[in-house]
Amino acid sequence: MTDAVDTSSMAAWWQSAYGGPEVVKRERTPVPEPGAGEVLLRVRATALHAGDVHVMRGEPVLVRAFFGLRRPRIATRGMDVAGTVVGLGPGVAGLAVGDEVVGEIPGGGLAEYVIAPAARVVARPESIDAVTAAAVPVSAGTAWQALDLAGDRAGSGRRVLVIGASGGVGTYTVQLAALRGAEVWAICGARNERLVADLGAIRTFDYARVDAGASPPELPAASFDAVIDIVGAAPLRALRRLVAPGGCVVMVSGEGGRILGPIGRMLRAGLLSLGRGPRLQPLAATAKPAITRQLLALVGEGRLHPVIERTYPLSDAGAALAHVDARHTVGKVVVTVP
Ligand SMILES: NC(=O)c1ccc[n+]([C@@H]2O[C@H](COP(=O)([O-])OP(=O)(O)OC[C@H]3O[C@@H](n4cnc5c(N)ncnc54)[C@H](OP(=O)(O)O)[C@@H]3O)[C@@H](O)[C@H]2O)c1
Known part of the structure; x- marks a missing residue:
């Protein structure tokens, strides 16, 4: 390792069991060593999102099949990281100690140092500070991939409804759909209607007043080319009703049981889409550094x-997790590492 940093231990928020924010404790742990194809980052900022909370709680239980049966295999939450390369594992090319990078990694960001697969990080443009950059990969990447799934139906001159427009994914979806030339209508809480309009929605609705699942007159049948559902609570038939012929519903989120989560809803979507009418398309977003690069360019411009x-300092990251766990985040929450 080519690391000039003097430290063998670091502060990290560590969980040894699934549970609420109270199970995540601040500990001193060994600084990890990068393996083949990995880099060691000095963390500058880590953004949190709903997925961190799913892994923290191990809910739905299905999550545990992928992240660890009894406890999360990676004990530290935090997948969206901006940091400085301070060590290189064997076989890493194209990155050097001192590089400022950002990316979506498997976890570990709520710490002073973290291991990142080299292929997952991209250069952080000088004009974008670490806090802003960390807020980009997962949520903006999900929004981008949701709109890609909708394709032309979320393109120029098309009308798009974003359900759940004020959270991490929602605030990016509204902006990116507007950038693609779509006419954006959005559902969010009353307190966030102004913000969502400023982000590019031409019409906004308070979800306490306009329920997409209840055929409200404000959302006429067959009037959207694409519905991007980031809440997942409205019945699928009600969502299809909103879509014009040839249009689609992109399912970013899906409420479901404690065990299988959105799986039942996805299966129902598959069955419904076999027949005539609008397609229901579940999204499984993945880490895509090429998309992160394009998103950072848009931020830079x-x-x-x-x-x-x-933002929260690393010393208060437990409170940051609790904030995201409460599910009322507006945009992003970012933890900074001094
Ligand atoms: N499919 C994928 O690949 C993928 C990838 C990433 C995330 N996701 C999922 O996408 C969802 C959103 O993630 P996120 O990180 O953006 O969440 P988030 O930031 O925690 O979203 C919170 C926001 O949702 C709003 N909200 C809550 N209930 C609502 C409702 N009934 N109608 C409209 N808005 C409502 C809240 O507004 P108020 O405070 O006003 O209630 C809050 O602003 C999560 O379910 C996550 O698991 C899926």
Whole structure:
């Protein structure tokens, strides 16, 4: 390792069991060593999102099949990281100690140092600070991939409905759909309607008043080319009703049982889509560094604005997890590492 940093231990938020934010404790742990194809990052900022909370709680239980049966295999939450390369594992090319990078990694970001697969990180443009950059990969990447799934139906001159427009994924979906030339309608809480309009929605609705699942007159039948559902609570038939012929529903989120989560809803979507009418398309977003690079370019050009509700210092990362766990985040929550 070519690391000039003097430290054998670091502060990290560690969980040894699934549970609420109270199971995540601040510990001192060994600084990890990068393996083949990995880099060691000095973390500058880590953004949190709903997925961190699913892994923290091990809910739905299905999550545990992928992340660890009795406890999360990676004990530290935090997948969206901006940091400085301080060590290189064998076989890493194209990165050097001192590089400022950002990317979506498997976890571990709520710590002073983290291991990142080299292939997952991209250069952080000088014009974008670490906090802003960390807020980009997972949520903006999910929004981008949701719109890609909708394709032309979320393109120029098309009408798109974003359900759940004020959270991490929602604030990016509204902006990116507007950038693609779509006419964006959005459902969010009343307190966030102004923000969502400023991000590019031409019409906004308070979800307490306009329920997409209840055929409200404000959302006429067959009036959207694409519905991007980031909440997952409205019945699928009600969502299809909103879509014009040839249109689609992209299912970013799906409420479901404690055990299988959205699986039942996805199976129902598959069955419904076999027949005539609008397609229901579940999204499984993955880490795509090439998309992160394009998103950072948009941020650098001032065309995409990460919404950051709040930052917390690493010493208070437990409170940051609790904030995201409460499910009322506006845009992103970012933890900074001094
Ligand atoms: N499919 C995939 O690959 C993928 C990838 C990433 C995330 N996701 C999923 O996408 C969802 C959103 O993730 P996120 O990180 O963006 O979540 P988030 O930031 O925690 O979302 C919170 C926001 O949702 C709003 N909200 C809550 N209930 C609502 C409702 N009934 N109608 C409209 N808005 C509502 C809240 O507004 P109020 O405070 O006003 O209630 C809050 O602003 C999660 O379910 C996550 O698991 C899926």
